[in-house]
Every structure is written in C-alpha cells, then in structure tokens.
Amino acid sequence: MTTQTVFTVLPSPPFADGSEARDSYADTLALARRAEESGLDGFFLADSLDYDPSFSSHTRFEPVSLAAALLSSIERINVITTISTTFSHPYHVARSLTSLAHIGDGRIGVNLVTSFGGEQNFGLTELPSPDERYARAEEFIDVVDQLWRSWGPDSQSPASIDYSSDYLKVRGPLSIKPHPAELMVGQSGQSPAGIELAAKVAQFVFTAAQLDHLQQRYFDALSRSVSKVRTDGTRPTILSGLAPIIGGTAEEAWEHEQTMWGALTYEEQLRRVEEVLNIDLSDVNPGDSFPRERLLPIEAVVRRPGRAASIYEFIERNDLTLGELVRTQTRHNGHRTVVGTADQVADEISRIAGLPSLDGFIILLPKRSELVDSVFDELFPRLRDRGVLVPATTSEATRARFTRRVQ
Numbered sequence: 001m002t003t004q005t006v007f008t009v010l011p012s013p014p015f016a017d018g019s020e021a022r023d024s025y026a027d028t029l030a031l032a033r034r035a036e037e038s039g040l041d042g043f044f045l046a047d048s049l050d051y052d053p054s055f056s057s058h059t060r061f062e063p064v065s066l067a068a069a070l071l072s073s074i075e076r077i078n079v080i081t082t083i084s085t086t087f088s089h090p091y092h093v094a095r096s097l098t099s100l101a102h103i104g105d106g107r108i109g110v111n112l113v114t115s116f117g118g119e120q121n122f123g124l125t126e127l128p129s130p131d132e133r134y135a136r137a138e139e140f141i142d143v144v145d146q147l148w149r150s151w152g153p154d155s156q157s158p159a160s161i162d163y164s165s166d167y168l169k170v171r172g173p174l175s176i177k178p179h180p181a182e183l184m185v186g187q188s189g190q191s192p193a194g195i196e197l198a199a200k201v202a203q204f205v206f207t208a209a210q211l212d213h214l215q216q217r218y219f220d221a222l223s224r225s226v227s228k229v230r231t232d233g234t235r236p237t238i239l240s241g242l243a244p245i246i247g248g249t250a251e252e253a254w255e256h257e258q259t260m261w262g263a264l265t266y267e268e269q270l271r272r273v274e275e276v277l278n279i280d281l282s283d284v285n286p287g288d289s290f291p292r293e294r295l296l297p298i299e300a301v302v303r304r305p306g307r308a309a310s311i312y313e314f315i316e317r318n319d320l321t322l323g324e325l326v327r328t329q330t331r332h333n334g335h336r337t338v339v340g341t342a343d344q345v346a347d348e349i350s351r352i353a354g355l356p357s358l359d360g361f362i363i364l365l366p367k368r369s370e371l372v373d374s375v376f377d378e379l380f381p382r383l384r385d386r387g388v389l390v391p392a393t394t395s396e397a398t399r400a401r402f403t404r405r406v407q
Helices: 025-037 063-071 090-103 130-148 192-201 212-229 250-261 266-277 305-317 322-329 342-353 369-385 395-400
Strands: 006-010 042-045 078-084 108-113 184-187 204-207 237-246 336-340 360-364
Touching: 006 025, 006 237, 025 042, 025 063, 042 063, 063 078, 063 090, 078 090, 078 184, 090 108, 090 130, 108 130, 130 184, 130 192, 184 192, 192 212, 204 212, 212 237, 237 250, 237 342, 237 369, 250 336, 250 342, 266 305, 266 322, 305 322, 336 342, 342 360, 342 369
Parallel strands: 006 042, 006 360, 042 078, 078 108, 108 184, 184 204, 204 237, 237 336, 237 360
Antiparallel strands: none
C-alpha cells in the first residue's frame, strides 16, 4: 500500500480588494490543469450554501456542475466535490456522483458535510442540532452507498433497497448504471460526532489543526474511534489544511500576510467569530480582553461545535484581546498558515509531512490571485526536489494515494 504524501489544492475566490479576480471557469480550469501538471493528487471544491458578502461579488460555482466540467478536461487527478447531507437527498446525490464517475472514469471524490448555515434557503427557521445533522448524515451515506451498489456486483442486476428510517425513505435502485469504481467518501467534521462518523464511513478526512499537538490530538481521537468500529485494520486518510504565503524574503511574505487579511474589515472578521461561537461581541472594544464569561457551554453551540471547541482551547491557553483573537481565528478558517520564503515554507511543509499524525495536505491557495503563482512556480518544485511531493504517473496510481491506510 502506498505511503506517499497526498497533495490536493483548494482554490479560493479572491477578496474584493481591487486585485485581479481570476474567478471565471477558464481560470478555475487553468488552476486544475496546473495542479495536474505539478503532480498533485486532487482538486478540492469547497461549497457554502448561504450568502457571504465577502465572496459573493465574485463568480462562485455550484461544485457538482463545476466538477463535471473539470473532469472532462483533465486526465489524471481526482476532483473532490462538497455536498451537504442536511440539505440534499441521497438519491439525487447518488445519481450526480455516478454521472461524475462515468464522466471522469472514476476520478471523483465527495466531501459529505452536515453544513453549518443556509437553513433559511431550504425553508427552515433554524438549523437542526448537531446530533440530528450527524444522525441524518450517517443514514444518508449508507443510502448513497446502497444505491451505488444497487445493481449488484455484476452491475447487471438492479434491485430495490427499500430503505426506511425517521430521516429517509428511498426505494431505489439507482436509475442509471453504476460505475465500477468505489465511491471515495470524505468527512470534515471535527466534533466528537464528526470524528465518530468519519471513523465509520470515511475514506479520507479534511481536518484543521494550526499546531502539531492539535494534529496529534485529532489523530488520537480518530484512531480511538476507528478501533471501536473497524475490524479491517484501516483508518481514513488524514488530509490537513495548510495555507502557504510566500514572499521573496520572509519580511515580504509577512507583508503579504498582513495585506491579505487587511482585505476583510474587522467587522467582517468579527462576524465570522460570532457566528462560530454563537455570541454577540459587538459591544466589546477590540483592545479589551476577550470576555471568557460570555462563552456558551460547548454543547449549546449549534453550527460548528468542533471549530468552536478549538477556539475555546485557544482562548484558554492565551491571554488575548478580542481583536487578537479575531485576527488569529479568521486566518484561513483555523487552518495552519505557513509564511516565509519558498525555501522556508517548503522546509516547514516537509517537516509537517513527516509527522505520523497526517497523510497529506489540502493546500489552501491564497485568496489574493497574485500570490497563487508562487505556490505553483516556487513551492511545488521545491517539494518535488525534497522528495515530499512525488507525482503519480497514472490516474490509477493517483487514486491509490487515497486508499485507506493500514494501521
């Protein structure tokens, strides 16, 4: 079984700061082709179902449609699309993913998420609780899997699945012939419920950890859950989000970092933290100490309990002002950020790649278009030279990188 480090990239729409947008389909396809040419293993398509004024002035694509277009124009790497289990139906999702598998000859993965927003767009007045969202997600993934296999091992014997539960009722079989490849399912929740679901069903996980000990803690929690539910000696492949910011000098890189995050106003950054913590902080001066007494019990945080828990720990470990917390916790949505020259960033990524607590990366491309080129032209070649990024030569070898790792 391969032990090569997995590398995928996640493009982000640029901030509205006057820089060149590069947000058309042609621009996105160009990035996917560059990822393939650079020897990467996957192109990750994130999604958000609610309106975000920071991004919505730019072109944002519905990811299943975008995946279909990309798969028809690239040859080797996997396209990983994001779909909500809370606001979708498994029959429709199974049909879409099967179509994508046929279009891309199996080079499709799906990050099935429970969503932390957008409920009003689907006729709901409030977001279901985390427990309810994860219970539905587990059944949802089971139904998609049953539909994927509903034509039998020979793909010639379609049969109903007659699935019925409190959340879902699906008869099946799938109305289109399945693809012979296994469906590659991912999960990105970091709460205990998310980790438990990933242990049961995921082939890969997308995790956020700003520091080594947080990455190790996630690995340990996932491993404990896996040991309780899997008997085949495997676990999900762990992909950690990482945002590189590169400059000609270390000082220039930090200037880029400061300028990039200055593109969001403090009020916009504060709103993101308030939404995660589910509290109002608008009356607190940015220079005042963070009001710890306002934090809710973690079980009362409905939208993103896993993300909130990591912020709680950060607050507990550090004596911060509100402004300092907002600044640190809105950088790349809690993912690790590495800032420096191309050599410095490559050295740090090489070090992190050697940790036993992860198997690869989801590289978060900078939200300033002019900084993206340095990732492809300077960082990835250095990672290849260091033997950290080892390009696969075929689509089969690329997909094998995502095979579940034997413990």
